[in-house]
Amino acid sequence: MPNRVIRPDANDTTRDRILKAAILRFSTHSYDHTGLRDIAADVGVDMAYVHRSFGSKEKLFYEAVKASGKPDLLFTEEGESLSSVLAKHVLSRKGVNEIGALDIVVQSFGSPAASRVLNEFLEEDFIAPLVSKLTMVPKRRAALVAAFLAGVGILKDVIKAETLLKD
Numbered sequence: 001m002p003n004r005v006i007r008p009d010a011n012d013t014t015r016d017r018i019l020k021a022a023i024l025r026f027s028t029h030s031y032d033h034t035g036l037r038d039i040a041a042d043v044g045v046d047m048a049y050v051h052r053s054f055g056s057k058e059k060l061f062y063e064a065v066k067a068s069g070k071p072d073l074l075f076t077e078e079g080e081s082l083s084s085v086l087a088k089h090v091l092s093r094k095g096v097n098e099i100g101a102l103d104i105v106v107q108s109f110g111s112p113a114a115s116r117v118l119n120e121f122l123e124e125d126f127i128a129p130l131v132s133k134l135t136m137v138p139k140r141r142a143a144l145v146a147a148f149l150a151g152v153g154i155l156k157d158v159i160k161a162e163t164l165l166k167d
Helices: 014-028 036-043 047-054 057-069 082-091 101-107 112-133 139-158
Strands: none
Touching: 014 036, 014 047, 014 057, 014 101, 036 047, 036 057, 047 057, 057 101, 057 112, 082 139, 101 139, 112 139
16 A cells, blocks of 8 residues: 555645545554544644544544545435446546545444444445435335445455456
8 A cells, every 4th residue: 555645735724634644544543543642643743632623432433434434425326327427436546645435444344443434434324325315115125225335445445456457
């Protein structure tokens, strides 16, 4: 894995810098081995400021997954079929240093605490919007779509299955 660096933008607030540091840290360390103190040190702020900005490690993890996964982009495309948008999202190439939600997820597969947060993210930011966009789709089918997309993403981005890497 290449060294990933998230460079702060001149317009970034301290909260933005904390979120970017959290994305980077959660993509390289498990949820259980990442502390708010580590993230605070990465940004050069007090841990209390991180806690005040996000409320808890769980909420910061949730925001990191959401910011790196960009689920809002999946359900706002107009003119294209949802299946086409979802396929493009999962099969598109990431930039060399780009961090996706799966980069964070795979680091924390074994963590019950992370699993609870990821389940909440899945329900609120993927399943609920999918069901509301396609009213005939039951929640279970939406969850199966999420499982399929995650599986394809893991094969492509983690395992580097050559067939999925080709255009």
